[in-house]
Amino acid sequence: QVQLVQSGPEVKKPGASVKVSCKASGYIISNTDISWVRQAPGQGLEWLGWISSENGNMDYARSVQGRVTVTTDTSTSTAYMELRGLRSDDTAIYFCARGVRGGPNDVFDLWGQGTMVTVSS
Amino acid sequence: DIVMTQSPDSLTVSLGERATINCKSSQSILFSSENKNYLAWYRQTPGQPPKLLIYWASTRGSGVPDRFSGSGSGTDFTLTISSLQAEDVAVYYCQQYYNAPPTFGGGTKVEI
Numbered sequence: 001q002v003q004l005v006q007s008g009p010e011v012k013k014p015g016a017s018v019k020v021s022c023k024a025s026g027y028i029i030s031n032t033d034i035s036w037v038r039q040a041p042g043q044g045l046e047w048l049g050w051i052s053s054e055n056g057n058m059d060y061a062r063s064v065q066g067r068v069t070v071t072t073d074t075s076t077s078t079a080y081m082e083l084r085g086l087r088s089d090d091t092a093i094y095f096c097a098r099g100v101r102g103g104p105n106d107v108f109d110l111w112g113q114g115t116m117v118t119v120s121s
Numbered sequence: 122d123i124v125m126t127q128s129p130d131s132l133t134v135s136l137g138e139r140a141t142i143n144c145k146s147s148q149s150i151l152f153s154s155e156n157k158n159y160l161a162w163y164r165q166t167p168g169q170p171p172k173l174l175i176y177w178a179s180t181r182g183s184g185v186p187d188r189f190s191g192s193g194s195g196t197d198f199t200l201t202i203s204s205l206q207a208e209d210v211a212v213y214y215c216q217q218y219y220n221a222p223p224t225f226g227g228g229t230k231v232e233i
Contacts, residue, residue, distance in 0.1 A: 035223075044214065044225055044226070044227050044228050045171065045214055045216075045225040045228075046225070047222050047223050047224070047225075050221075059221060059222075061222050062222075095170050095171075097170075100176070101218070103221070104221040104222065104223070105159070105218045105219065105220055105221040105222070105223050106218055106223060107161040107173065107176045107216070107218050107223075108161075108163075108171075108173060109173045109182065109183070111170035111171055111172075112170065113169075113170060114170055
């Protein structure tokens with residue numbers, strides 16, 4: 001079964017870091033680009049960043065630039081998103097998503113189940 | 122960044138009736154040389170991730186029922202559900218992928 005399986009919920013204090021994983025099964029993660037999208041409680045969707053399967057290039061949203069890093073480990077077919085300097089407004093569900101065409105401006109045909117990250121003192 | 126604006130914010134439709142959702146982009150997302158609109162639609166049911174319904178503004182995704190159709194070009198787009206089913210109670214999002222960063226509309230909540 002082709003799917004993206006993400007790590008479990010996280011609770012962090014302001015200023016801490018979180019690293020969310022996204023493991024691909026049923027297909028080879030290195031064949032497709034991965035983006036990360038978040039959704040604050042009751043809100044819409046916000047694209048955060050992208051990593052290329054072809055050359056490892058990355059691109060990030062201005063809203064999190066400098067605080068976010070996306071990586072992939074092809075040996076374990078897993079993508080990661082690390083967000084540093086957490087603030088209360090980073091509280092959200094974080095999704096990984098598979099790009100169809102390649103590039104940061106992509107359409108997403110497969111999504112992880114989401115990881116809830118709560119930032120609270 | 123391209124701003125995507127959806128309307129209405131919510132709508133109530135009877136089972137078996139038609140639902141129509143609109144999406145407007147702040148600039149054209151038609152790539153003229155390809156004659157393709159870089160517009161996708163997703164459905165998100167409660168507690169689930171988004172599911173791709175439509176891409177290239179009018180092409181249905183894999184396994185998507187034909188009651189879903191997309192239309193429009195340039196800056197104005199529409200998602201139509203021809204005969205609403207119970208499983209269509211969800212929030213629907215449009216998304217442009219013409220430019221980075223990809224951006225989403227604010228969502229339209231469809232209720233019965």
